[in-house]
Amino acid sequence: MRAINLNGFGGPEVMVWTEAPDPAPGHGEVLIDVLAAGVNRADLLQRQGFYPPPPGASPIMGLECSGVVAEVGDGVRDWRVGDRVCALLSGGGYAERVVVPATQLLPVPDGLDLAAAAGLPEAAATVWSNLVMTAGLHAGQLLLIHGGGSGIGTHAIQIAKSLGARVAATAGSAEKLRRCAELGAEVLINYREDDFVEAVRAQGPGADVILDVMGAAYLARNVDALAPHGHLVVIGMQGGASGELNLGALLRKWGSIHATNVRNRPATGTGSKAEIIAELRGRVWPLIADGRVVPVIDAEIPVADAAEAHRLLDASGAFGKVVLRIRDE
């Protein structure tokens, strides 16, 4: 098969579309003929050598894909050759074929084309596991999303609205904020001009849940913006990993801070990818099927031009997801 291999670590130009060994499904695994793969910020870090794949995962980039089941391994009962699927991967999506545990497959939601489905699993798993399974977001609460225009943010806004929560979102431009509002965000904060703590406090006691991608740079202000009993969930460290935490400020609000990732979770068991996928199928896939949550795809780029896709994400040029087209349907 062909895949995006790395010519060393570095800029987008190190990615080359060349031959790679064909994967074969083992027990409980499925082989997918990949049609499209979602691009995630984590891929940019992996390309630079800062985010190695977990032990046992494919060294090829790509945390999500869509395609058609080409082969099923021993012990797989729920999927058949020819099924149209999308999958949460620990790696390997930037390729013509990928192997994945059957427990990480989802059907392509009704009415969705395969390319759009490629951008769903990673955002859906990250958003649901953090907002609902970790922070318990529910109707009437205020959620602050940093990076409302990201692949994660555009999905999170819609999920929060479907739960009946109110959404405040930060973004770096008026145009991205306008589009966040179209998706349902009510409090719009330009992080280059406005103070998000003030903006959130103007709404009441603060944010019940904060979905953070900035890490250290926003730690103190995120704690300031939390409502009593609030949950700060850190999923990205774009502003650094080590910050200073005023425990007194957190304690006075009975607040909690969580930091999680999807990729390093075990395949099965407590807190696993399989657990999240089962929740997505039961709770989120119906929302997508009835159009309450729609995938926001900014660009679909041929895989041979993967460098262009990475440059787009790097320059904050996309609203929503960028998808690599691996083959025609």
Ligand SMILES: NC(=O)c1ccc[n+]([C@@H]2O[C@H](COP(=O)([O-])OP(=O)(O)OC[C@H]3O[C@@H](n4cnc5c(N)ncnc54)[C@H](OP(=O)(O)O)[C@@H]3O)[C@@H](O)[C@H]2O)c1
């Ligand atoms: N822990 C996990 O399991 C997990 C899983 C998936 C993603 N993530 C993380 O989630 C984040 C989004 O991922 P993605 O793939 O959707 O990436 P993306 O589309 O490239 O989004 C990056 C976002 O960061 C925002 N941003 C940059 N500087 C900011 C600032 N000072 N204040 C607020 N927002 C700022 C950007 O906003 P503008 O474009 O408006 O400037 C953009 O929306 C990344 O940090 C990623 O590492 C974590």
